[in-house]
Amino acid sequence: MYKINDNCVGCHNCFSECPVQAIEWVGTKYEIDPDICVSCGLCAKVCHTQSIYDTDAPDDVIYHDPVTMHADVVVAGCGSGLVAAVKAAQAGKKVICLEKAKVLGGNTDYAHGFFPVYSKWHEEAGMPDAREEAIEHFDKETDGILGKDVLRTAVYGTGEFFDWLCTLDDVHKYFRLVDLGSVDAHGPIYGSGLIEFKQRIKDNLNCRDDAIGPGWGGTYVKYTMLKTIKEQGLDVTILTEHAAKHLILDEKGAIAGVTAEDPGGTTTIYAPVVILATGGFGKSDEKIKEFKPWFFEGETKIHRFSVPTDTGDGIDMLRELGVEPVKSRLFVSMFGPKHHPFSNTLADIALEPEMLQVNLDGKRWVNEEGHLFGMTPLISKQPKEISYSIQSLDNIRMIAERFINNPAFASKKYLYETWYEELEDESRLDTPVKKGETIEELEKACGMPEGSLTETIRRYNEDCQKGADSEFGKGKAHMVPVSDKGPYYAIYGQRFSEASMGGLMVDGQCRVLRNDNTPIPGLYGVGDATSAMHRENALAVISELTWAVCSSYVSGRNAVNYIAEKEVD
Ligand SMILES: Cc1cc2nc3c(=O)[nH]c(=O)nc-3n(C[C@H](O)[C@H](O)[C@H](O)COP(=O)(O)OP(=O)(O)OC[C@H]3O[C@@H](n4cnc5c(N)ncnc54)[C@H](O)[C@@H]3O)c2cc1C
Ligand code: SF4
Ligand code: SF4
Numbered sequence: 001m002y003k004i005n006d007n008c009v010g011c012h013n014c015f016s017e018c019p020v021q022a023i024e025w026v027g028t029k030y031e032i033d034p035d036i037c038v039s040c041g042l043c044a045k046v047c048h049t050q051s052i053y054d055t056d057a058p059d060d061v062i063y064h065d066p067v068t069m070h071a072d073v074v075v076a077g078c079g080s081g082l083v084a085a086v087k088a089a090q091a092g093k094k095v096i097c098l099e100k101a102k103v104l105g106g107n108t109d110y111a112h113g114f115f116p117v118y119s120k121w122h123e124e125a126g127m128p129d130a131r132e133e134a135i136e137h138f139d140k141e142t143d144g145i146l147g148k149d150v151l152r153t154a155v156y157g158t159g160e161f162f163d164w165l166c167t168l169d170d171v172h173k174y175f176r177l178v179d180l181g182s183v184d185a186h187g188p189i190y191g192s193g194l195i196e197f198k199q200r201i202k203d204n205l206n207c208r209d210d211a212i213g214p215g216w217g218g219t220y221v222k223y224t225m226l227k228t229i230k231e232q233g234l235d236v237t238i239l240t241e242h243a244a245k246h247l248i249l250d251e252k253g254a255i256a257g258v259t260a261e262d263p264g265g266t267t268t269i270y271a272p273v274v275i276l277a278t279g280g281f282g283k284s285d286e287k288i289k290e291f292k293p294w295f296f297e298g299e300t301k302i303h304r305f306s307v308p309t310d311t312g313d314g315i316d317m318l319r320e321l322g323v324e325p326v327k328s329r330l331f332v333s334m335f336g337p338k339h340h341p342f343s344n345t346l347a348d349i350a351l352e353p354e355m356l357q358v359n360l361d362g363k364r365w366v367n368e369e370g371h372l373f374g375m376t377p378l379i380s381k382q383p384k385e386i387s388y389s390i391q392s393l394d395n396i397r398m399i400a401e402r403f404i405n406n407p408a409f410a411s412k413k414y415l416y417e418t419w420y421e422e423l424e425d426e427s428r429l430d431t432p433v434k435k436g437e438t439i440e441e442l443e444k445a446c447g448m449p450e451g452s453l454t455e456t457i458r459r460y461n462e463d464c465q466k467g468a469d470s471e472f473g474k475g476k477a478h479m480v481p482v483s484d485k486g487p488y489y490a491i492y493g494q495r496f497s498e499a500s501m502g503g504l505m506v507d508g509q510c511r512v513l514r515n516d517n518t519p520i521p522g523l524y525g526v527g528d529a530t531s532a533m534h535r536e537n538a539l540a541v542i543s544e545l546t547w548a549v550c551s552s553y554v555s556g557r558n559a560v561n562y563i564a565e566k567e568v569d
Contacts, residue, residue, distance in 0.1 A: 002037055002044060004030050007051040007283075007308035010341030011110070011213075014043035014052060016206040025342070025429060028303045046205060048109055048214055049307050050102045067267040071096040071237075073559050074258050074271045076244035076313075079106025079218070080527045080548035081277025082225035083161070086168075087556025088273075089234035093563065096269055097236060098260050100243035100309040104222060106279050107307055107499055107528065111218035111545040116159040117191040120166065121177045127192045130183045131155050134190040138541045141185075145329075146541070149508035150532045154542050155190075157550040162195060164553065165221070168228045174198055174220055188543040199411060210412065211344035212305065218545055242267060243309075247274060247317050247523070255522030272566055273522045273559040276512065277552060278314040280501040280528035282306025282333075287315065288500055291325075292332040295497075299384045302334065303341060303496045314529035315503040323514050329531035330502040331538065335372055337379045337387040337493030342432040343422040345400075345415050350389035350491040352399045353478035356460060357387045358490070362443060362452025364460065367472035373539075379495060388434065388446050388490035390453075392483035396423065423489055434490040442488045457482045501544065502531035510555040522562060524555035 004014070008029035015023045015030055022036035023043060032043070032052075044052040072093035075081045081097065082104070089095045117134045118127075135151045142151075165171055178194040180186050186194065200215040201223075213219055229236045241262050248257040248270070257270040281287040283306045288295050295302070315325050337357070339347035349355070353369040359382040366378050366387075379385055391399075400419040403409055409416065426433035436442030443453035463469050464481040482488070504512050504525040510532075511519035525532075527548030533540035540547060 001034060001055045002032050002039060002041065002052055003055055004032055005051050005053065007049050009049055009051075009305045009307070010303060011048060011207070012209050012341065013046040013048065013205055013207050013214075017042050017046050025431065027431075028301050048103060048105065051308070061263045063264040066265060069096060069267060069269045070094075071269055071271040072563055073273045073275065073556075074098065074244075074269050075275045075277055076258065076260075077106065077277035077279055077526070077529070078104040078238060078240075079108035079277065079279055080221065080545070080552045081275060082222060083549055083552035084275045084277065084524070084526060084556035084559070085236050086225045086228050086234060087164075087553055088559050089229070089236045090232065091560040093235070093560060095234075095236045096271070097238045098242040098244045098258075098269075099238060099240045100278075100313070101307065102240055104226070104238070104240070105214065105219065105307075107282070107305075107310060108218035108222060108545065108548060110213040110216075110305065111548075112213070112216040113197055113543065114158065114162075114195075114217055114221075114546040114549050115189045115543055116162040116195055116546075117155050117189075119159040119162045119195065121162075121195065122191070122193045125177055125179070125193060127179070128183055130191040131159070133183065137185055137190050141541050142535065142538075145535055146533065147508075150506070153508045153510065153554055154533065154547055154550055157554045158542070158546050161550050161553040165224065169224045174201075188539075188541065188546070190542075209344040210415065211347065212341065221549055239267070244274075244276070244278065244313065244317065246320060249321070249520075253520065255520065272563055273524065275524040275526060275552075275555045275559060276314045276317070276504060276529050277526035277555075278312075278529045279310035280306065280499050281312025281315065281503065282310050282497065282499040282501075283308050284311040284500075287312045288332055291327055291330050292500075295332055295334065298380065298495070300386060300494050303494070305341075305497065306499045310499070310528070312500075312503055314525065318504060318512070321514075321520070325503045326505060326531060328536050329505065329534050330500070331534040331536065331540070332500040333498045333539075334495055335376055335498070336385070336495030337375065337389075338372065338496055339389070339432065339491050339493050340496045342426060342492070345419050345422050346426065346433065346491050348403065348416075349396060349399050349419065350493055353474065354395060354399060354480040355389040355391050355491075356456070356482070357493075358390050358446075358448070358453060358456060359383055359388075360386055360446070360448060362446075362448035363456055364471055367469070367474045369474055369478055376495065379493075385495050387493045389493055390442070390482070390488065390490045391480075392486060392488050394483045394485065395480055396489060398480075427489065432492050434492070436488050437486045439482075439486075439488055442490055446490050499528065499544070501528040501540075502534040504530045506530045506532050506551070509558050510551050511558070522566075524559055526552045526555050
């Protein structure tokens, strides 16, 4: 019999794959209905977080005596860490990769894109080199907190990484360069051109929801690294279910190796370089409680996307050496209200400004023109931190058609075209969408006090007629009245957390620093395990995956240089 444990992150892959629709959403995760399941095992094959298990499967742990190994470089963590492994191995180094999970990829497998400011593609297209401008821009954006040294590594390193990636595969098949028309900030992108991932790699997945991987830029990097190891015959050994535990230092305080634990015993690897690419701490309740106690305040459990193995092990290893994380450089994400992790099509519709955001008291609570990030502090104050996004079918159709006919979404048109089926399907499930033929029926279905939603809509429609939102000042263009004619729908939204990031302070060479800012020789930090791009309550100014792949590339390259210098000494 198959079951789903609490590590499910709601990526929908099993749900889309099950041939008999035995998988349904319950609370904040999927569950298998044992009365419908035919034990085919397909769902377990597509589960990236290994959350689905066969209760009848035998215990396959192989117990062993302590093992000793030797390498030039150990990479702990096989998300973006695989980039460092390949880079170092290409220089002839013997690399051992430790991966705590049964599968490779970490959160990298979920992430959509990374964004070089300038690469050979930009150069060939005659686009201006905006890297110095970008450093200035990001420095200003972050009030100098990150430091230009690290920002320079991020901005130049990502371009170098991308140029290098182009030597490993026919990257043109997967990415395109989009001219943004001006040298400027475009979200986490600075410059004149966006390197965009063209289309999701679906493998065998039936999944139609493109909000969350696997299959985007991060997955592509993972596959390209694994392909390169094979094609170039690189000396890279990957040990899955091996969690790095303790760093070993020599008498001078330099890295001498690392110990790892697997279900069957321990392994000690002696190596002059360890690269910590162990990810963030998004699945560690203890660390989130310690660093951001407010996270668990509130009535509705916050859905978290991080893979179950991202528990901030880099922080633990550094703490053993007496190095504490800098709390102001840790980022615990929390966004909402979002219709996550249900239909992404409906999630997009729900946040359009013509919808009404209504709380469980049946009252509007926000100007719906606001951005999701700006709404988060406000949704946190609503009853149970829940909002329903409400409109009549006619108006939802109008919004859906706008998406369908928007040339910018041409590649996703097929997702929007099924909006009605998705709305109807979800209205038959427990949580995601409520439906009423009348407003009174909808109000009841949402559990709002009698008369509350009716009064909210009456007032809103009156404001629409006057052309002025008396409650929140929403713009006239978005004041679309709720029609007299039903049916009416309420799309559920709540807070979610993508990941929690940070821990290790690194310098521009990605060397891990002690609290006195001196580097620990031979120790490098990558991606979410580091605080390089993170500040309290603020997203990374360049995207998180951008820093992850870039810092991994830079760490792999610098590790090789470090070993060469050490050999000269
Ligand atoms: C749902 C989701 C969507 C996202 N979308 C985007 C996006 O679109 N754009 C973007 O820029 N960023 C995005 N991010 C963030 C991005 O995925 C991460 O910033 C990035 O992938 C981090 O890479 P990493 O290698 O540092 O960590 P990970 O990819 O998480 O890799 C860490 C690896 O280390 C392993 N590990 C942990 N502890 C140990 C140990 N002790 N020993 C050995 N192995 C260990 C883990 O199992 C994991 O495989 C998203 C994140 C999530 C969760
Ligand atoms: S993580 Fe994804 S595939 Fe795994 S159980 Fe949850 S929804 Fe299914
Ligand atoms: S084992 Fe097969 S039938 Fe059962 S839930 Fe998984 S995919 Fe569906």
